Amino acid sequence: MKRFTVTVTVCAVLAVLSSCSPPAQSCQYTFEAAGQKVFSCAEASGLTADQTQAYRQRCDGSGTDGGTNLYAALGVQMKWQPEPCPRAQAYGACTVASSGGYKESVWYYAFDGGSPEMTEQMCKFLSGTWEAAQAN
Numbered sequence: 001m002k003r004f005t006v007t008v009t010v011c012a013v014l015a016v017l018s019s020c021s022p023p024a025q026s027c028q029y030t031f032e033a034a035g036q037k038v039f040s041c042a043e044a045s046g047l048t049a050d051q052t053q054a055y056r057q058r059c060d061g062s063g064t065d066g067g068t069n070l071y072a073a074l075g076v077q078m079k080w081q082p083e084p085c086p087r088a089q090a091y092g093a094c095t096v097a098s099s100g101g102y103k104e105s106v107w108y109y110a111f112d113g114g115s116p117e118m119t120e121q122m123c124k125f126l127s128g129t130w131e132a133a134q135a136n
Helices: 002-020 049-060 066-073 116-125
Strands: 025-033 036-045 077-081 090-097 103-109 129-132
Touching (some): 025 049, 090 116
Antiparallel strands (some): 025 036, 090 103
């Protein structure tokens, strides 16, 4: 009986832990500026199931968020991914806590026209936490 109780307890703890912290997902943005293709990526982690659904709908355009229509009108292509933002060629990320209790990090890349220093200052101005990317 003791072995059964321990097994059930361990399984219950693992089930709770796995549902509390879903994997990160991302919304990738591609657009043209000054004749150059620009890529940016927003990464969310710690979302509930409802937040995950809303995040995906906002990103892939299937939701009712008016901002999505504005992005489309400006030529921004948005693509939802069930994984974190790519780290290749990234120089850093600005992370902020959302009003929904999850974290969102916007990753910046070497070919987006900005500089790490300028982007870090902007992040701090927005009360975000700057994370320099690890060398690839």
